[in-house]
Amino acid sequence: MNDAVNIRIAGFGGQGVMMAGQILAYAATSEDLNGLWSPSYGPETRGGTANCAVIVSKKPINSPVFLKSHHLLAFNYPSLIKFMDRVKQGGFILYNNSLVSETVLVEGVEVIGVPINDIALELGSIQVINMVMLGAYLEKSKIFEDSTIHKVLAYVLGERKAHMVELNVKAIEAGRDFIRKQGLIHA
Amino acid sequence: MPKVLMKGNEAIGLAAVLGGCDAFYGYPITPQNEIPEYLSKYMIEHNKVFVQAESEVAAINMVYGAAGAGKRVMTSSSSPGIALKQEGISYITGAELPCLIVSVMRGGPGLGGIQPSQADYYQATRGGGNGDYHVIVFAPETIQETIDIIKESFDIADYYRNPVMVLVDGLLGQMMESVDLNKPIKKRFLPPKDWATNGMKNHSGRNVVSSLNIDPQKLENHNLKLQAKYQNVIKNETRFECINMEKAEYVIVAYGTMSRIVRSALEVLKEKGINVGLIRPISLWPFPKEAFKQIPSNIKGILCTEMSLGQMLDDVLIANNGKHPVGFFGRTGGMIPEVEEVVRAIERFQETVVK
DSSP: OOSSEEEEEEEESSSSSHHHHHHHHHHHHHTTSSEEEEEESSSOOTTTEEEEEEEEEESSOOOOOOEEEEEEEEEEEEHHHHHHHGGEEEEEEEETTTTOOOOBBBBBOOOOHHHHOHHHHHTOGGGGHHHHHHHHHHHHOOOOOOOHHHHHHHHHHHTGGGGGHHHHHHHHHHHHHHHHHHHHHOO | OOOEEEEHHHHHHHHHHHTTOOOOEOOOOTSSSSSHHHHHHHHHTTTTTEEEESSSHHHHHHHHHHHHHTTEEEEEHHHHHHHHHHHHHHHHHHTTOOEEEEEBSSSOSSTSSSOOTTTTTTHHHHHHHSSSSOOOEEOOSHHHHHHHHHHHHHHHHHHHTTTEEEEEEHHHHHHHEOOOOTTOOOOOOOOOOOTTOOOGGGGGSSOOOOOOSHHHHHHHHHHHHHHHHHHHHHHOOOOEEEETTOOOOOOOOOOOOHHHHHHHHHHHHHHTTEEEEEESSSSESSOOOOOGSSSSSTTSEEEEEEESSHHHHHHHHHHTTEEESSEEOOOOOOOOOOOOHHHHHHHHHHGBOOO
């Protein structure tokens, strides 16, 4: 891992964008790194636009805001268009190609479509698209081990939603799987 | 103790509890709602007092009353809400009562917006209440520092019998960071609250809490006593941080979220071969004038940066006293400046000089 990784996660309100970001910040904290999560949304929630910024850093975090991120996870078309030019050279974009049909090219940035809606529907729940995207991100970035993420998931979901852990873990694994297979195709 | 990830507003609530808070009185307003949300659960579960008042004015007067009874009490609000509390704050300072006020700034004026801002510097340091009074104002830059200061603030308020305000912008309230809740705080000797109006069985004579002083000579004497106290606050509680001052060509002054953005800008500027120092006021009142003595005499100028259109700038101009050219850069209304904007502001410093 670099000294610091900036990640932007963007989509519609209700797609689980904020939670996906929080899990990364919790994971950083539990690995004794510095984690920062900052939300950005209007007064509207479900259906409106929402994005969050996550910083995972070995050193204390200075600016909580950044113009360009290393990585962008775009859950819908408006988010992809809004933020695709704000990814650093050598970084990557994962976007939801269940909702975006166009092929996107950004110079110096690897762009990978992940059909998170389709994968989630195959698992039987559209609600876990954020976990599918998170899984794809974890596989692509190698930022955290599964053991850390599973611990964080149990904490975030709490006792009341403990029964949801298994489905979320499955969704993360499905996201990872998609990226692994992608790697094989390219090879 | 391992670190935990906490939202700024929740950390404020928990830190207040760790600081010994007995009672919270408040009225909802974005972007500080997670403070009362958190405390509404915690305080009740721990047999302490939580009241959602009918208005901000009611809340600050409940703080006045409960502080008068010798309890450790707090309120929190955001910009227009803090505006409504000004009368009560003046009364509390006049009656020499301790309390904690947390102000989570949003864009103004008026109802303004709900995005982060630093446009309440005047409101915090000058106040809108009447009379020769001061509120001790701290402006932390991280959630960790917010926790550490809040934990200490009840002690500071009790020691001086004066309100302490912790001033953060909405971003610090809304974001989450890794924090250590168990950092030790400075121990202070605190005299017993023998002035508290907590029932005749607890004090020998009659205790009166009031800010009314009809006799002008008595009122002047009371004000002189307050002034002597404020001089002690200036001497003992002024806080600041100086960074990279030795070889600085320019010095930036910034507090809160803005100072973190500036820290990142300093790194970028260093790569470009421009050495810039930072004065970070931690106490806004008292304003750290002595920090300006550390500025090298050969610098090209001082740049004041704020998420407002120039309020701390007044204090920077006073502290600088005409010695160096002073420039200003600010965004407002809820716009958070990018690191690159601060870098550009230094690069075009000559254009931003305040005449």
